[in-house]
Amino acid sequence: MEVTITINGTPVTSEVEPRKLLVHFVREDAGLRGTHWGCDTSNCGTCVVWVDGSPVKSCTMLAAQADGHEVTTVEGLEKGGELDPIQKGFIECHGLQCGFCTPGMMMTGRWLLDNNPNPSEEEIRECISGQICRCTGYKNIVASIQWAAEHPATSEVTA
Amino acid sequence: MDLQNSFTVPADIDTAWKTLLDVESIAPCMPGATLESVNGDEFSASVKVKLGPVSMTYNGEARFLSKDEASHTAVIEGTGKETRGAGTAQALITTNLVAEAPDRTRVDVTTALTITGKAAQFGRGVMQDVAGRIIDQFANNLEQVIGARGDHAAAVAAGDTTATVAPPVIKAADSIDLLGTAGAPVLKRAIPVIIGVVVVVAIIWWLIAR
Amino acid sequence: MQTPAPVEYARATSVADAIKLLEQHGEDARLLAGGHSLLPMMKLRLARPEILIDLNDLDELRGIRLEGDEIVVGAMVTHAEILSSAVLAEHYAIFREAEKVIADPIVRNKGTIGGSMCQADPSEDLSAVGSALKGSVVIQGSGGKRTLALREFHEGPYETKVADAEILTEVRFPIRPGAGSAYEKVERRVGDWPVASVGVFVVVSGGVVKDCGIGLTAVGAEHFCAPEAEAFLIGKAPSEENFAAAAKLAADACTPYSDQRGPADYKLHLAHELTVRALRRAAASSQGA
Numbered sequence: 229m230e231v232t233i234t235i236n237g238t239p240v241t242s243e244v245e246p247r248k249l250l251v252h253f254v255r256e257d258a259g260l261r262g263t264h265w266g267c268d269t270s271n272c273g274t275c276v277v278w279v280d281g282s283p284v285k286s287c288t289m290l291a292a293q294a295d296g297h298e299v300t301t302v303e304g305l306e307k308g309g310e311l312d313p314i315q316k317g318f319i320e321c322h323g324l325q326c327g328f329c330t331p332g333m334m335m336t337g338r339w340l341l342d343n344n345p346n347p348s349e350e351e352i353r354e355c356i357s358g359q360i361c362r363c364t365g366y367k368n369i370v371a372s373i374q375w376a377a378e379h380p381a382t383s384e385v386t387a
Numbered sequence: 388m389d390l391q392n393s394f395t396v397p398a399d400i401d402t403a404w405k406t407l408l409d410v411e412s413i414a415p416c417m418p419g420a421t422l423e424s425v426n427g428d429e430f431s432a433s434v435k436v437k438l439g440p441v442s443m444t445y446n447g448e449a450r451f452l453s454k455d456e457a458s459h460t461a462v463i464e465g466t467g468k469e470t471r472g473a474g475t476a477q478a479l480i481t482t483n484l485v486a487e488a489p490d491r492t493r494v495d496v497t498t499a500l501t502i503t504g505k506a507a508q509f510g511r512g513v514m515q516d517v518a519g520r521i522i523d524q525f526a527n528n529l530e531q532v533i534g535a536r537g538d539h540a541a542a543v544a545a546g547d548t549t550a551t552v553a554p555p556v557i558k559a560a561d562s563i564d565l566l567g568t569a570g571a572p573v574l575k576r577a578i579p580v581i582i583g584v585v586v587v588v589a590i591i592w593w594l595i596a597r
Numbered sequence: 598m599q600t601p602a603p604v605e606y607a608r609a610t611s612v613a614d615a616i617k618l619l620e621q622h623g624e625d626a627r628l629l630a631g632g633h634s635l636l637p638m639m640k641l642r643l644a645r646p647e648i649l650i651d652l653n654d655l656d657e658l659r660g661i662r663l664e665g666d667e668i669v670v671g672a673m674v675t676h677a678e679i680l681s682s683a684v685l686a687e688h689y690a691i692f693r694e695a696e697k698v699i700a701d702p703i704v705r706n707k708g709t710i711g712g713s714m715c716q717a718d719p720s721e722d723l724s725a726v727g728s729a730l731k732g733s734v735v736i737q738g739s740g741g742k743r744t745l746a747l748r749e750f751h752e753g754p755y756e757t758k759v760a761d762a763e764i765l766t767e768v769r770f771p772i773r774p775g776a777g778s779a780y781e782k783v784e785r786r787v788g789d790w791p792v793a794s795v796g797v798f799v800v801v802s803g804g805v806v807k808d809c810g811i812g813l814t815a816v817g818a819e820h821f822c823a824p825e826a827e828a829f830l831i832g833k834a835p836s837e838e839n840f841a842a843a844a845k846l847a848a849d850a851c852t853p854y855s856d857q858r859g860p861a862d863y864k865l866h867l868a869h870e871l872t873v874r875a876l877r878r879a880a881a882s883s884q885g886a
Binding site for chain 1: 598599601602603604605607629630631633636637639640649651653700701702703704706707787788
Binding site for chain 2: 615624627634635638642643644645646659709716755756
């Protein structure tokens, strides 16, 4: 079947089998490898993308379901050459080591801050509770999201 | 792992014993089963099982390892393999009949089960529950068969209710009529219900990586 | 790599259209709501439907509203929406308490109450909530609609009274002024099924329990409830002693199995302890309200 998904503002059309997962459409048909493919069982959250602005574990969704909808991936965080505060936060606060969980963590972090600009530490931890990191022990991921909350896009960033 | 199940039949122990070994009459009690071949004490069949979103067809073989009328114990060895997939199931089923009353017999089923493939990673969970439900379903159907036999024999004996009724020969067609299962496969003989339970139980093992 | 078997896909344009598609394809069709139970099963090839009927365009199955003395929740309402619903929170704290411990924030964006109810996992948290509150479901087929009490909805693990060509359209909960409610769950990690969960509502009036509902999941309680425990509490004072006695009756109604989540005796202990804690908090809330 033919599927058209608008990814980061650009429509991507491809002929796919109905059983193709959204994560594979994003990575293969749209060529966007920033979204990672991890556990394949909706546990790790490294595949998190936004569908119509809401985060979804894309390994547990069919591309066919997203036909005609909008998807935002980690590549869509950067705007006009400027990294999103979330991305800067992960740099500033050493929020990644191997980087495998990072795209999903950033997409969820960005969604949290869009809905709750000043979350408590507990709220941050709760929001990422459905995602797994093997490297950082989560402390720096939380710090990165807090940094992004404290340094929203309109203010100047000093290193 | 071991599964324990039990059900009762409304008949004396000898009638129950004969009935349960007379696979011809109990086969229609097992929904979804289709006999493929019979060779003495050996049978092969397929069983289709549907449970919620899970729908699987298993091919299985079974044979009586022993039948001891004196102790009313039968041992059956069964193996099943999913038709689409790599999972297998092996079972050793021991059925033992216990007389509870002159007109009631309890059937105790102990199943030693070995599962390989995907199913092997899942926990015990719901398996006993579902096996119990299936056995209940089978037992309900069986009750009708035995009850109908009893009625038939009583009529034949022209009202004589004192003697133990010998189970009459029921033709396959009669069985289907008695159970009202029009369209059920006409079986010359069929697998014991136990193998149906075995393969169903193996399927239940597969339920969701939870 | 887990890939579903080849499958066809259709988007229902209305409930009537979905029913028509179900009738057309029979038992080879599966309805697709949130997909977070069905797709993982399809990826393991445990479920191999021939066609998926996607319900996600059906706004008629969405929304939470009050209707007379009931709260009506559309079948496609997500766990996230239930969690954040002011209407539900106003009447029963149990919804927010249960949803906080169901799955995780991301999965809750997709999973739906209709899907969860119809998946009918024996450890489903919303089944305990629905049974505790003595809710009901509306099921629609080509012959029309029918309403069924949630305590009669389940036939066994993964089996409900929804027939092949029917759709669950709504879940309804009675409004009970003055009710307090609570949910207690023990899980090994975030997003896990419960080791055991208990949900209750209690209405305390004139110093005695006027009404109550006790729901349990993952512990083999028939229809996810403990009617004897409920009957015991009616007319009694909301005291620790009575909570303990009711909890004992609730645990007696359970037949948990030992598995990777814990041994049976531990689960029975949890059924008891969580019932006490839930009753305590629900009663306090009813009296404070």
